[in-house]
Amino acid sequence: MLPLSLYIHIPWCIRKCPYCDFNSHKSPDSLPEKDYVNALLADLATDLNSVPPREIHSIFIGGGTPSLFSAAAYEFLLSQLKTMLLFSPTIEITMEANPGSVEQQRFTEYRQLGINRLSLGIQSFNAQHLKKLGRIHDEQQAHQAIEAARKAGFDNLNLDIMHGLPDQTIEQGINDLETALTYQPEHLSWYQLTIEPNTAFYKENPPLPSEDDAYFLEKQGLDLLKKAGFIRYEISAFAHDNKQAQHNLNYWLFGDYLGIGAGAHGKLTTENTVQRTRKHRLPKEYQNPEKPFLAQIETVTGEELIFEFMLNTTRLEQAIPFSLFSQRTGLSSTALMPKLKNAEAKKLICLTDTHWQITPLGRRYTNDLQALFLP
Ligand SMILES: C[S@@+](CC[C@H](N)C(=O)[O-])C[C@H]1O[C@@H](n2cnc3c(N)ncnc32)[C@H](O)[C@@H]1O
Numbered sequence: 269m270l271p272l273s274l275y276i277h278i279p280w281c282i283r284k285c286p287y288c289d290f291n292s293h294k295s296p297d298s299l300p301e302k303d304y305v306n307a308l309l310a311d312l313a314t315d316l317n318s319v320p321p322r323e324i325h326s327i328f329i330g331g332g333t334p335s336l337f338s339a340a341a342y343e344f345l346l347s348q349l350k351t352m353l354l355f356s357p358t359i360e361i362t363m364e365a366n367p368g369s370v371e372q373q374r375f376t377e378y379r380q381l382g383i384n385r386l387s388l389g390i391q392s393f394n395a396q397h398l399k400k401l402g403r404i405h406d407e408q409q410a411h412q413a414i415e416a417a418r419k420a421g422f423d424n425l426n427l428d429i430m431h432g433l434p435d436q437t438i439e440q441g442i443n444d445l446e447t448a449l450t451y452q453p454e455h456l457s458w459y460q461l462t463i464e465p466n467t468a469f470y471k472e473n474p475p476l477p478s479e480d481d482a483y484f485l486e487k488q489g490l491d492l493l494k495k496a497g498f499i500r501y502e503i504s505a506f507a508h509d510n511k512q513a514q515h516n517l518n519y520w521l522f523g524d525y526l527g528i529g530a531g532a533h534g535k536l537t538t539e540n541t542v543q544r545t546r547k548h549r550l551p552k553e554y555q556n557p558e559k560p561f562l563a564q565i566e567t568v569t570g571e572e573l574i575f576e577f578m579l580n581t582t583r584l585e586q587a588i589p590f591s592l593f594s595q596r597t598g599l600s601s602t603a604l605m606p607k608l609k610n611a612e613a614k615k616l617i618c619l620t621d622t623h624w625q626i627t628p629l630g631r632r633y634t635n636d637l638q639a640l641f642l643p
């Protein structure tokens with residue numbers, strides 16, 4: 269049996285950030301917490317009709333802004349989940365929180381409910397950059413959110429920081445990282461800002477740092493993180509030993525996951541068939557009792573499956589055993605070999621008898637490496 273995780277999507281935010289293309293919607297004046305939690309549970313019950321009982325290793329409550337929901341809503345949700353699923357004794361339960369929607373009391377209650385990992389969307393500690401990013405929080409609230417998380421007892425804390433921001437200098441980008449490091453988080457996600465279609469930034473086209481500046485900022489940032497004892501284990505993910513995000517690692521190692529909530533994606537393997545699912549994106553549609561939760565289901569096979577496996581695993585720094593490929597796709601690794609050899613010839617990966625592993629050149633040109641595995 270492949271490991272199984274659960275993703276729960278909360279689709280509302282106080283307002284939409286101009287760079288964000290996640291499935292997040294401006295929250296109504298009064299959030300339909302109770303109805304939405306009931307919909308999540310009904311959605312899961314439907315999913316479980318087609319999944320044999322399996323232990324759940326991680327839960328990720330993402331968004332949107334999950335910290336808009338009360339602790340009472342999560343208390344009910346988690347208590348019901350425990351009756352429907354078998355929780356692993358070492359389950360990781362992460363919640364994303366936005367520093368603009370933080371109350372000490374709420375954080376303390378979340379922690380008491382068994383949510384044992386918090387991911388804070390800090391983005392930057394620089395007042396001007398936070399403003400330009402349209403964040404609802406300022407730099408003081410960024411600091412307060414971290415302090416509140418620690419005070420609440422979160423000893424597994426991730427900070428999301430973005431770099432390559434409009435008008436950001438190398439020094440400012442490094443300052444953000446240095447400030448984050450003063451809090452000694454267990455995990456850091458350091459993302460380069462990407463300008464996504466269908467966002468306000470795409471239309472506005474704000475002045476981004478030059479390619480050279482972006483390159484030197486990344487180089488200096490990576491050195492700084494390394495010196496601080498962080499191990500880069502994925503393109504944008506850095507952690508101290510044993511503090512990698514188990515939920516995200518499961519995605520990148522091509523494990524299975526259920527996805528409940530508006531727009532949530534799922535992946536399930538049954539007898540060598542990989543199926544991908546997606547739920548209705550718009551909260552109204554998702555919560556419409558006349559409609560099924562499921563909006564899309566597709567079976568992934570052959571070359572497409574090889575590509576998807578590589579798209580995920582090339583994000584990781586670790587050596588990937590060929591046996592993982594066979595285990596997760598049901599295909600023989602000989603199907604993968606010609607393309608791996610091609611990537612090795614281009615020095616993008618190195619190969620042994622049992623494993624392949626990305627090289628520094630492969631990391632620099634990850635998109636080119638992944639393109640070699642296109643169907
Ligand atoms: C699903 S988002 C939600 C977190 C939370 N809603 C928040 O913003 O505080 C997770 C993270 O993805 C990153 N992110 C979002 N849009 C991005 C973009 N266009 N480019 C790079 N990183 C992005 C941000 O760091 C964000 O914290």
Ligand code: SF4
Nearest residue numbers: 281284285288292332
């Ligand atoms: S708070 Fe997070 S999810 Fe919401 S719009 Fe901003 S970046 Fe997107």
